[in-house]
Amino acid sequence: MKVSSVGTLTILVLLSLAMSCQAQLKYGFYRGKCGFNDVEIIIRRIVAARFAKDPTITPALIRMQFHDCFVHGCDASLLLDGDSSEKMAIPNLTVRGYDLIDEVKDALEKACPGVVSCADIIVAATRDAIALAGGWPYAVQMGRRDGRVSLASNVDLPAPFFSVAQSIAAFQKKNLTTTDMVILLGGHTVGIAHCANFVNRLYNFNGTNDADKTMDPNLVTKLRTICPQNVIVNNFTSLDQNKYSSNIIDNSFYKQIIAKKGILQIDQSLALDSATKNMVTYLANGFNFQFLFNNAMVKMGAIEVLTGTQGDIRKSCRAINLP
Ligand code: HEM
Ligand SMILES: *[C@@H]1O[C@H](CO)[C@@H](O)[C@H](O)[C@H]1NC(C)=O
Ligand SMILES: *[C@@H]1O[C@H](CO)[C@@H](O)[C@H](O)[C@H]1NC(C)=O
Ligand SMILES: *[C@@H]1O[C@H](CO)[C@@H](O)[C@H](O)[C@H]1NC(C)=O
Ligand SMILES: CC(=O)N[C@H]1CO[C@H](CO)[C@@H](O)[C@@H]1O
Numbered sequence: 001m002k003v004s005s006v007g008t009l010t011i012l013v014l015l016s017l018a019m020s021c022q023a024q025l026k027y028g029f030y031r032g033k034c035g036f037n038d039v040e041i042i043i044r045r046i047v048a049a050r051f052a053k054d055p056t057i058t059p060a061l062i063r064m065q066f067h068d069c070f071v072h073g074c075d076a077s078l079l080l081d082g083d084s085s086e087k088m089a090i091p092n093l094t095v096r097g098y099d100l101i102d103e104v105k106d107a108l109e110k111a112c113p114g115v116v117s118c119a120d121i122i123v124a125a126t127r128d129a130i131a132l133a134g135g136w137p138y139a140v141q142m143g144r145r146d147g148r149v150s151l152a153s154n155v156d157l158p159a160p161f162f163s164v165a166q167s168i169a170a171f172q173k174k175n176l177t178t179t180d181m182v183i184l185l186g187g188h189t190v191g192i193a194h195c196a197n198f199v200n201r202l203y204n205f206n207g208t209n210d211a212d213k214t215m216d217p218n219l220v221t222k223l224r225t226i227c228p229q230n231v232i233v234n235n236f237t238s239l240d241q242n243k244y245s246s247n248i249i250d251n252s253f254y255k256q257i258i259a260k261k262g263i264l265q266i267d268q269s270l271a272l273d274s275a276t277k278n279m280v281t282y283l284a285n286g287f288n289f290q291f292l293f294n295n296a297m298v299k300m301g302a303i304e305v306l307t308g309t310q311g312d313i314r315k316s317c318r319a320i321n322l323p
Pocket of ligand 5: 087088093095096098
């Protein structure tokens, strides 16, 4: 190689390094960017105040991060209002917590207008809510920017009746491994599911005229009283049926699915499918679920992010900025 081409190569490498640095998430991204205010502390205070009144904010935010990041990347596109925006798509109908994000955004716009993205607020608030509900604290990188596109027609989230193979494929599309998937579905250690998402397992599963054989019969009996046949009810039950830990971030979800007490078909399938059952056993018997869950949330929080000069910092999380 000639000296000049080595030089060119060096410049190219340095340039691409500089570009990738600019275009990457960072720890402490907002340090010094909001006057004397600490952005992450402002967020944490508001999340803690809400959690004290309503601990179900934790599952609401965890699911919000999942739905935001899996559709069009972690760009807060889920938050945009509109007749045909993502939040109107069927799987989003029960996503909650939008008002908490608005509350945080209002406080941050007062402290330093136009600095903190809605996409970062989702990820930071979710992190704080996890630590409040028995999870372990963790650091998240920030510097996400907000997207301008939100279409219900972009929403192709995995469905509760997906097979493990279909679900693996959906996660693979986001560069998440089977292991990441099994750990992230551990998010179902908190929160609830409405009858509509599992009633197919209770009466005439897959044309058998009976309940899903992979569900514990006592659980079938219990769920039949909550979700009567052929009646549309808004009833729900805990995704983690261990009543002492239904609202706690721990590994009991895996113990429950091993005991045939998964609520969603995909949850139960994890404990049975040869591609995932060893991982389920490992997590059910281990002591590090919280640690693994945090790492998986961080990985999910980096899916297709906008950084640098891409996208915007929205003024309101519900609307794109006016030109
Ligand atoms: C194959 C993938 C997944 C499917 C099919 C799925 C499906 C569902 C369904 C149907 C519900 C019940 C919604 C309702 O009836 O109100 C639910 C709730 C929930 N999901 Fe998932 N989910 C998946 C992956 C994830 C992931 C990766 C996370 C986050 C790490 C997550 C977190 C949650 C949480 C926390 C709730 C409870 C929400 C609440 O209480 O409001 N899910 N999920
Ligand atoms: C997955 O990784 C490939 C290769 O690095 C990249 O081109 C693609 O954009 C990534 N996809 C997502 C959804 O992050
Ligand atoms: C449903 O029934 C079909 C046909 O009998 C069978 O091939 C399939 O494995 C069943 N699915 C489940 C989830 O049991
Ligand atoms: C809702 O669930 C409760 C039990 O949690 C049950 O008593 C009630 O009948 C259910 N509602 C309907 C309309 O079936
Ligand atoms: C059709 C429908 O019920 N859409 C809801 C989706 O979620 C948002 C935010 O909670 C609601 O405002 C919509 O009414």
